[in-house]
Amino acid sequence: MNAAPSQPALALHGIDKSFGAVQALTGVELEIHRHEVVALVGDNGAGKSTLAKIIAGVLVPDAGIVESEGVPVTIPSPTAAHALGIATVFQDLALCDNLDVVSNLYLGRELRRGRGLDEATMEETARRVLADLNARVPSVRVPVSTLSGGQRQSVAIARTLLGDPRVVVLDEPTAALSVAQSAEVLSHILRLRDMGHAVILISHNMTDVRAVADRVEVLRHGRNNGSFSGQGSSYEEIIAAITGATTVAGRSPVPAGARGRTAR
């Protein structure tokens, strides 16, 4: 239940980030609670991936406050993000094709027993995590290169679950997948939500977004441009906010110089 937990699992306030003359994010606000799927949508260059990278600790914001369960924190590195319980799956998945599923899941944090690796425990946990997701990966000992796009996405999502994260960030998880594979990934997202994780979903596909999101946050030219209920709002409202046909009341219009030049 999202029975109004008092503190959001992660909150970002007034985030600014610029790359030289390009202002990628301006005063961005984002809150996410446990047991909630928040979709981050916007045009190319709206700042979605920049925001994801800030949450993942890849980029450091120029200004703004990040709070984890109400406590101000800084995320200077991906390791720090991991320690805060934030796991991110980027578009390229970052899997090693030549390694098998178990090795990919434990890449860089292999379990050890004595001098060797604790293969048995790793394999068992890998199976359990994949089963928790209802993932259809027949064998955990095949190289990742033999898996389909959807199965690779399943492995990448399963990897995030090993650290029992509070927040899972998924960057375009259904891009370039077939319909059956997208169906699988969307089901995983609902499963993550049911398991009590906070999920941030970045996607272009309005149908996918509205299928699983509890809340849709629109970014436009690096600024918040509206927050919509995933259940109550229509395609038209969200798309109007993405394209700028509607703007959030009280915000100044985007300066002409900033148009179409934001960096990723």
Added chain:
Amino acid sequence: MEAVRRYGGLTQVELAEATGLSTATVSTIVKELTGAGVVETHPASRSGRRAQMVTLARRLGVVGAVQFGRRHLTVALGDPTREILAEQRMPLPVDHRVDTGLDRAALLVVELLERVGASTDELLTVGVALPAPVDQDTGMIAVQGVMRGWDGIHVGQVLSKRLARPVVVDNDANLAALAEHELGATRTHRDSIFVRASHGTGAGIVLGGRLHRGYAGTAGEIGHVQVDPSGPICRCGNRGCLETVVGSEALLALVRSSHGELTLRDLVQGAVDGDPGCRRVVADAGDRIGSVVAALATTLNPQAIVVGGELAETGDVLLGPFRESLRRHLVPNTIAPVEVLASELGPRAEILGALALALSATDMAADGLTVASSPSIEGDPT
């Protein structure tokens, strides 16, 4: 067996991995099952090495089933013995679009055929379940506005054009009633009512062992029986329908101020976990649905009433007040009081019903094994 069904098809080596058995054991089991005609093996290759692909045996082709819910789409393939060969569920948005939905359904059917290693020629027919009353003669939704944006679309025709196969369409509660009658809780009953309490509310009626759809498909539409003359306007255009009181939107609105924004699944889970607010909402819905079903049961006098749909997953939280309400409103029959049963097929009732409908549309005998068949309409596979 379970592993083969779950993955649709997989090689013997993968099967050993998935089941935790040794490859030698798997090989022996597969040989035995092949001998018994339960599974089939096909030569395949995995990462350049030869392998044996194991799938469930399909002697007489496969039939497809598609279920559209308010928030999901399920596509399954089955064989003539009603065994589900492969299944995929996909979440859908509120008020999902008809063009996107039908397109995805068609693609999913084709992808599932690939998953079980079948060619498109092996597909015989497809049955479709919709959460709206369907007119059997025209195959269109009989009441305007019940599914936003789907009015005037000939669902069967659009899909059969895409798949080049005959497509039959029916209401989801009707198909669930059919499935429970053929395979589930009411196998031994002649007259039964299936009540589907989910995002919407509907009923399927089986009389004398046959599905009763009514002249234009709206029989059993209990969701649109008026329960509150001064209630809000329903999607169908009438006022104070049962669905405006126990539909998911109404139920979720009741907990919004106390629990925040929930989904129907959250509400059901909350009731199962013992959250008092969620239990109360579901229990009151059971009471309200019971009073409407009582009127239907008084008219039809069924042997049994089966309750299914998402709300029924709360078990006695829904069924207790439902039974109590029936007892108070139903004409007391001392000789043979009506039985109230939980759905045996659960969330799979609708998809199994769609499979049964698709099967009945082929010229195959009920047991499916004696008569060879061909699709009744030949078309170019696209």
